[in-house]
Amino acid sequence: xxxxxxxxxxxxxxxxxxxxxxxxxxxxxxxxxxxxxxxxxxxxxxxxxxxxxxxxxxxxxxxxxxxxxxxxxxxxxxxxxxxxxxxxxxxxxxxxxxxxxxxxxxxxxxxxxxx
Amino acid sequence: xxxxxxxxxxxxxxxxxxxxxxxxxxxxxxxxxxxxxxxxxxxxxxxxxxxxxxxxxxxxxxxxxxxxxxxxxxxxxxxxxxxxxxxxxxxxxxxxxxxxxxxxxxxxxxxx
Numbered sequence: 001x002x003x004x005x006x007x008x009x010x011x012x013x014x015x016x017x018x019x020x021x022x023x024x025x026x027x028x029x030x031x032x033x034x035x036x037x038x039x040x041x042x043x044x045x046x047x048x049x050x051x052x053x054x055x056x057x058x059x060x061x062x063x064x065x066x067x068x069x070x071x072x073x074x075x076x077x078x079x080x081x082x083x084x085x086x087x088x089x090x091x092x093x094x095x096x097x098x099x100x101x102x103x104x105x106x107x108x109x110x111x112x113x114x115x
Numbered sequence: 116x117x118x119x120x121x122x123x124x125x126x127x128x129x130x131x132x133x134x135x136x137x138x139x140x141x142x143x144x145x146x147x148x149x150x151x152x153x154x155x156x157x158x159x160x161x162x163x164x165x166x167x168x169x170x171x172x173x174x175x176x177x178x179x180x181x182x183x184x185x186x187x188x189x190x191x192x193x194x195x196x197x198x199x200x201x202x203x204x205x206x207x208x209x210x211x212x213x214x215x216x217x218x219x220x221x222x223x224x225x226x227x
Contacts, residue, residue: 004158006158035217043215043217045216048213048214056212056213090158090159094213102147103164105161106151108157
């Protein structure tokens with residue numbers, strides 16, 4: 001079974017621009033979660049999508065948004081980029097089924113650098 | 116608020132020198148505790164899930180254990196290829212809360 005894939009792997013943007021990152025989950029997985037990883041803060045939860053609906057949201061500003069498509073693929077958008085948005089953005093997928101002991105599997109990440 | 120603390124932050128071992136990594140947590144209603152391994156520039160790789168106190172799981176040189184307040188990742192006779200950052204995460208709460216709260220990780224270096 002193919003793992004979680006993320007595109008692009010690397011991005012360089014300038015302040016004020018916006019960016020869209022993409023994530024394709026493991027086949028059969030309906031939940032996609034996004035995390036931001038920085039050296040100072042570690043891994044922090046951004047949001048989770050299940051069946052095209054945002055089910056959970058972390059403590060990030062509204063500049064960070066996402067969506068999920070009917071095939072469970074997900075995109076994450078960051079508008080008006082700031083220097084502090086430079087990070088590794090990780091996507092994780094799981095079955096997401098309620099009452100099921102579930103494990104999240106991570107993709108390789110997208111390294112975003114904001115200049 | 117859920118909290119996860121890992122110690123030590125960094126650990127250097129000689130090949131064959133066994134040790135343990137610690138993950139202590141404060142959560143309301145633990146649903147699962149997860150261990151991941153992360154190599155530089157890559158996404159976390161799943162290792163173990165533990166669901167209840169007293170549970171243990173093993174994989175090659177790694178063994179994870181869980182109590183009501185902490186988890187240990189025991190590394191027996193480590194090899195240089197075990198060098199990585201080991202991350203602990205908890206999933207807590209009820210309903211549709213599936214988010215993972217991560218610790219900052221332990222950077223393990225195993226010297227030959």
